[in-house]
Amino acid sequence: xxxxxxxxxxxxxxxxxxxxxxxxxxxxxxxxxxxxxxxxxxxxxxxxxxxxxxxxxxxxxxxxxxxxxxxxxxxxxxxxxxxxxxxxxxxxxxxxxxxxxxxxxxxxxxxxxxxxxxxxxxxxxxxxxxxxxxxxxxxxxxxxxxxxxxxxxxxxxxxxxx
Amino acid sequence: xxxxxxxxxxxxxxxxxxxxxxxxxxxxxxxxxxxxxxxxxxxxxxxxxxxxxxxxxxxxxxxxxxxxxxxxxxxxxxxxxxxxxxxxxxxxxxxxxxxxxxxxxxxxxxxxxxxxxxxxxxxxxxxxxxxxxxxxxxxxxxxxxxxxxxxxxxxxxxxxxxxxxxxxxxxxxxxxxxxxxxxxxxxxxxxxxxxxxxxxxxxxxxxxxxxxxxxxxxxxxxxxxxxxxxxxxxxxxxxxxxxxxxxxxxxxxxxxxxxxxxxxxxxxxxxxxxxxxxxxxxxxxxxxxxxxxxxxxxxxxxxxxxxxxxxxxxxxxxxxxxxxxxxxxxxxxxxxx
Numbered sequence: 025x026x027x028x029x030x031x032x033x034x035x036x037x038x039x040x041x042x043x044x045x046x047x048x049x050x051x052x053x054x055x056x057x058x059x060x061x062x063x064x065x066x067x068x069x070x071x072x073x074x075x076x077x078x079x080x081x082x083x084x085x086x087x088x089x090x091x092x093x094x095x096x097x098x099x100x101x102x103x104x105x106x107x108x109x110x111x112x113x114x115x116x117x118x119x120x121x122x123x124x125x126x127x128x129x130x131x132x133x134x135x136x137x138x139x140x141x142x143x144x145x146x147x148x149x150x151x152x153x154x155x156x157x158x159x160x161x162x163x164x165x166x167x168x169x170x171x172x173x174x175x176x177x178x179x180x181x182x183x184x185x186x
Numbered sequence: 187x188x189x190x191x192x193x194x195x196x197x198x199x200x201x202x203x204x205x206x207x208x209x210x211x212x213x214x215x216x217x218x219x220x221x222x223x224x225x226x227x228x229x230x231x232x233x234x235x236x237x238x239x240x241x242x243x244x245x246x247x248x249x250x251x252x253x254x255x256x257x258x259x260x261x262x263x264x265x266x267x268x269x270x271x272x273x274x275x276x277x278x279x280x281x282x283x284x285x286x287x288x289x290x291x292x293x294x295x296x297x298x299x300x301x302x303x304x305x306x307x308x309x310x311x312x313x314x315x316x317x318x319x320x321x322x323x324x325x326x327x328x329x330x331x332x333x334x335x336x337x338x339x340x341x342x343x344x345x346x347x348x349x350x351x352x353x354x355x356x357x358x359x360x361x362x363x364x365x366x367x368x369x370x371x372x373x374x375x376x377x378x379x380x381x382x383x384x385x386x387x388x389x390x391x392x393x394x395x396x397x398x399x400x401x402x403x404x405x406x407x408x409x410x411x412x413x414x415x416x417x418x419x420x421x422x423x424x425x426x427x428x429x430x431x432x433x434x435x436x437x438x439x440x441x442x443x444x445x446x447x448x449x450x451x452x453x454x455x456x457x458x459x460x461x462x463x464x465x466x467x468x469x470x471x472x473x474x475x476x477x478x479x480x481x482x483x484x485x486x487x488x489x490x491x492x493x494x495x496x497x498x499x500x501x502x503x504x505x506x507x508x509x510x511x512x513x514x515x516x517x518x519x520x521x522x523x
Contacts, residue, residue: 039489040485040486043233043234046234046235047232047233051232051236051237
């Protein structure tokens, strides 16, 4: 019985140790509106269209993304490039490139299908809005890439943006 | 004119000093409750790898104030089947006994102000420890009356549980304190502190300290012994039917009891305001020890799950009481020899 008692007391002390250790760890809470989580590198958030090193649009208007899309939310209309002032490095470019973000299921098949790595899904995840019309992402929206947020946590558990 | 007033007041100096001290102590106790609530919520958060309240004011310091304002402005609902008089009386008893208990707690050496020696206590009573137990025993009435007058089965169960629990654990509390009384030969709390000048009692009475602290946690209805208000089984126990400030008064009673119990453990076992070589003011040493014990109270709450009711009783009667009796016996034998 004495051995049992000592075992019980030992377990109680171990429990106290666990909570005491927690006192000196950084909290798991993220103060969301002020601080935004860093998403994993391959997180599938909003779409973006890439540019190449010369500043030209990578998209060549092949519509493979549109064909692969399981819900049919991508609309591509391609046009011939003007050889004097090319928009993309290929023969053709996407004159209209629209994604219906309400219909999109964020599966990433467009990204997989793209032969020139033009369309990508990045870590941006705050997609709520008041207006349905804003959910049609046009080329102007897709070609801009805002940097995601970074933050640090201090010992008190308060987080600041850096 | 002024001389006349001073001459008239001269024989009543002790009365004036006493009233001022009483006011300061009661005010400080009521003021410490929001601070303690804040500390508890903040610390609990950190113990559970959360943040705790941090929205209102810097570090969430405004949270208890906003909570108090909310409670003050809440509608006070009394269900028609309740016994109105007892229903109002119960929270008053809880807070009253909690504050009165603190009257005999000394928290520092006497200081001299304007040639007048002022002891840092409300009353220097020779039966100090007995007074504490007597008044804190009265606190049970508040909970039982709250349970009965609510006319609600959960409240009644909570009240019954708290009476059974507090009566069982008061025994251990008294017996553990008795070993210290045997050692000191006095019931006066100031004498007890003075007898610990060279070393604190915890060094020679570690078992009594442990028993006293466990019984103290049970006596203040704190987790893991918070059965009277076990929310999974009893909704909220004896204060299920209480709203607004009357509910807050039960809360206040609990927190003041926590402070009193920490102060009592400090006085009996940790040497009161003796700093043992560390150069701090006696009152700082005392409050530091009390603060540490409050921290332990919160630490225990965030670590341990509530124990089952029958186990609570078994633990109290079959483990704590025999152990404290044994401890008392051994101490008495050593003192006599």
